Amino acid sequence: MLDHIRIPVQDFARSSDFYRQTLAPLGYELVMEFDSSAGFGWADKPEFWISSSDASGGQLHIAFRAEEREVVRDFHRVALQAGGVDNGVPDVYEQYHPDYYAAYVLDPDGNNLEVVCHLPGDLQD
Known part of the structure; x- marks a missing residue:
């Protein structure tokens, strides 16, 4: 999870x-x-x-694992519909590794939620 x-x-x-x-x-x-x-x-x-983080504090960041890239896209879409704020569209974030496919959303309190799939794209898309 x-x-x-x-x-x-x-x-x-x-x-x-x-x-x-x-x-x-x-x-x-x-x-x-x-x-x-x-x-x-x-x-x-x-x-x-x-x-x-500065003295005022920072955001908590929690990343959930997905086994399919479609789940990452669904999370992002549903979270925005539920009132979340986009903090990173579903995409490959190669700075972490070549198959790091993730999306980021801020919850109503400003915490950063991520869903990530580590599997190669050609297996998923």
Whole structure:
């Protein structure tokens, strides 16, 4: 069901060091880092992210996993109809990996919801 989650942190360096140490006993390690964000997980798959935020706080980010790209498109369409705000149209986001097909919507409280399919497009479209 869940693919990954991102929480906002105020002191990125301090939090990155904290989570490197704290998550190590669980087998998590730093697997990706860019733009003041760090992703921890296993075998090159980040599942828990931290990201810099100002003192006023940031948005919670929760990503749900889909097994088909059509589900990503359906989520985006239905979420907008339900009152969500577009935060990223269904598309391939290659900065994460070549088959990262996702859509993003802000919920009524401003939290960032994502649905992602990791399967290649030629298998899905």
